[in-house]
Amino acid sequence: MKKIGIFYGSSTGMTAEVAQEIAKKLGVADGDVHDVAKSSPSDVAPYDVLILGSSTWGAGELQDDWYDFLDGLEVLELKGKKIALFGCGDESMSDTFCGALGELYNRLQKTGAGFVGYFNAEGYDFDESPAFIDGVYVGLLLDNVNKEELTENRLNEWVAKVKSEI
Numbered sequence: 001m002k003k004i005g006i007f008y009g010s011s012t013g014m015t016a017e018v019a020q021e022i023a024k025k026l027g028v029a030d031g032d033v034h035d036v037a038k039s040s041p042s043d044v045a046p047y048d049v050l051i052l053g054s055s056t057w058g059a060g061e062l063q064d065d066w067y068d069f070l071d072g073l074e075v076l077e078l079k080g081k082k083i084a085l086f087g088c089g090d091e092s093m094s095d096t097f098c099g100a101l102g103e104l105y106n107r108l109q110k111t112g113a114g115f116v117g118y119f120n121a122e123g124y125d126f127d128e129s130p131a132f133i134d135g136v137y138v139g140l141l142l143d144n145v146n147k148e149e150l151t152e153n154r155l156n157e158w159v160a161k162v163k164s165e166i
């Protein structure tokens with residue numbers, strides 16, 4: 001059985017709520033769901049699978065609590081672990097939708113971890129997203145500001161995909 005840890009950063013609670021939903025669907029215990037504001041990068045050590053979530057702020061930037069955590073995480077050797085990304089954004093910010101996921105994806109390449117949970121969901125309405133890389137979304141992009149009604153299905157499909165890939 002693979003050990004799964006969920007790490008999220010959230011300013012108004014949206015991504016935190018999604019992290020709890022994902023935990024429920026994957027059977028991840030409360031103690032394995034971590035707010036990056038209260039965690040240190042070495043906390044990822046016990047896990048085979050890291051599910052990482054950030055909302056996007058500014059213009060396509062990471063949620064604030066991610067900055068220090070990611071500085072420490074990106075220099076770790078994570079070969080053999082798998083990473084799946086999810087995040088909340090607002091697709092009306094049409095050039096930077098869920099940009100934080102693009103930054104997480106790019107900066108974590110050098111850890112040697114393998115990525116899972118690429119996900120081409122339907123129903124988005126934006127011009128560009130930094131999380132759309134080489135023709136695919138690098139994780140689960142959610143918009144609970146404009147398209148909350150699509151979230152449950154997107155979540156279920158993505159969780160099933162992640163399950164099949166870990």
Ligand SMILES: Cc1cc2nc3c(=O)[nH]c(=O)nc-3n(C[C@H](O)[C@H](O)[C@H](O)COP(=O)(O)O)c2cc1C
Pocket residue numbers: 009010011012013014015016055056057058059060061063088089090091093096097098099144145
């Ligand atoms: C000032 C501000 C800037 C934002 N910038 C972006 C952005 O560039 N791209 C995006 O997709 N969403 C952006 N958002 C939307 C948030 O990511 C969205 O509200 C999200 O649900 C917040 O999640 P959280 O409560 O987990 O932090 C922005 C929101 C605010 C208030």
